[in-house]
Amino acid sequence: MKRYEEQRVFLKSNFDEFKNVKTDKMKGIPEPSRTKGYDKSSKFIDLPEVNEGVLKNSNIHDCIKNRRSTRFYADENISIEELSYLLWATQGITQTNKAGLTLRTVPCSGATHSFETYLFIMKVHNLKNGLYRYLPFEHKLLFLSELDGIENRIDEITLDQPFVPNFTKKAAVLFAWSTIPYRSEWKFDTTAHKKILIDVGHVCQNLYLASESIGAGTCAIGIYDQKMIDGILGLDGDEEFVIYLAAVGKKQR
Template sequence: MAMELRRARSLVAYWVNGEMVLDDYLDRTPENGEKNGVAVDGAALDILSQFDDWTDPEQVSHRFDDYDPASVLEAVTDLAEAGLLRTRQAAQEEDRILDRWQAWGQSAQFFHFDTKDTAYISTEGASADPEIAASRAAVFGEIRASGPAPEMFARNVDAERIMLTRSFLPLDRDFADVLLSRRTHRHFTEDAVPLRSFSTVLHYTFAPMHFFDAGVLGKLMLRTSPCGGARHESECYVAVRNVESIPPGLYRYSPSDHSLEVLSYDFDTVQLGRLTFDQKMVTTAGFVCFLTIDVQRAMFKYRSARMLRTVLLDTGHLAQTFALCATAVGLGPCQTDAFRDSELEAALGVDGAAETAVYVLAAGVPARRTDGHPIADAPDEVGRRTPQESAPQKPAA
């Protein structure tokens, strides 16, 4: 072996069934399945440690007194063929990719690249190819064997609840006007959010519009937002700060009966600020929605790590629907992913594993123009108005 080699920079190590596995997340997923890491022992790790920078394998072969140099060279060849050691040509492409992702670090690199090129089994493909049909049948067999589908709704029957009005506001504002008027609002008045506006936004964003029976996959609901496989894994918790007829506190929205399950009446603006890093657009909003995902609800059908991308996209769909519904009824929406994960999950009473927090949405009576034009003053210059700002628009009652 007459070339210098370097250890791959894109390796993640973990234990599988008692074996140490090295996973090169830049390695492409084969078309017919999931990527498999390379099982290594202590001797292999010792050899890899010698290749932190460009090194001649011949030199490395003489650094292990307990091994014959020829056996070390053979192990180096095996490690290179497994992709754990790079040639200069291979390393050039690796460096190009990682250089562009370095600011986000290993965790982002691992998730993004390790879930690329995941193979999917389509219904159309199964009907034309017996091998694909067999793979699809095996997947559904695994789903059946795992037990009944998770419940469509999370519901605490013993919780105190507040039933919300079903006198929804008509969403008949011109659609193009709603799209063009949608802006992230950071300034709100101290006017209470009207109950009908609040109820309308929650209903059209989070409540079911239709139901259907998906057989082994369970009964499913359809919301106004798209969702991978109609799993609708997102749950909504609501911090009410200033909403007509609703006591301030922390609630879980129950889409099955359009109600608020009481979690705590003691949840206040101080706690809200702590959980959201004192972002004023959140702490001055009329209400705040904390979105979580029920992992099992999504995982029941989709068992590839790629699904994590999907559920995060799903929360983005909900956020856009929330923003448009809020805009349509005259409220100002905002959204942020800056929150204290573990503390928020503790406040919501979720374990952070089976159910975990992913997004924060909020809305209130806007103190800035609502026609969609940009605002001249900087977002942090609270209270200063500019001549071109229109008067605050009151939401519909």
């Protein structure tokens, strides 16, 4: 029971602990970058402007009611317009306030937005299969690399899924959210980590509802090979690492 008790403490509000902490922000240490850098000579893909034309169902009541984890996908591409919408729905910037903080389509503790969105693309019209990163400030995709045998690599990454084995490689896109914890630690110190886990839940729920609205399905994935996926994406596994996955594809009719 002791190991349960230790983890249960993590689930509780730690505001009293935070009141006695002097954060790096309070110490005057410069804020970490709010976005991950990239080589300006990289290949970029302009995403279509987000609009309601991609919606199959704009009734939020129905989207909430019908939302399910979807593990069976049609052998069908999603459009780049639909992908643009899903990315905007999960990390899109809708406003920047006077302090320079980005306000997005998802809530986030202290507007720290510690996440980066990586994509394993397999079935998207007019996009080459491979690895990409979403750039929310520019609303563009950054092409990272091709990945030989991408479906099989995804199968290896997602290990033995308990309900429907091997379903992830049949999706159109695998979303992989990494966290750069110091973006939140700078402001919240050791209390940041609970906030990060809560915030990534907000992101994934938006993906579920947005997918439902375009006739697609999503399944969140918490069972995966940490070292393998961090290695494939070139992450150091400490200052940045994958924290959550979600498969997306058109639903079987």
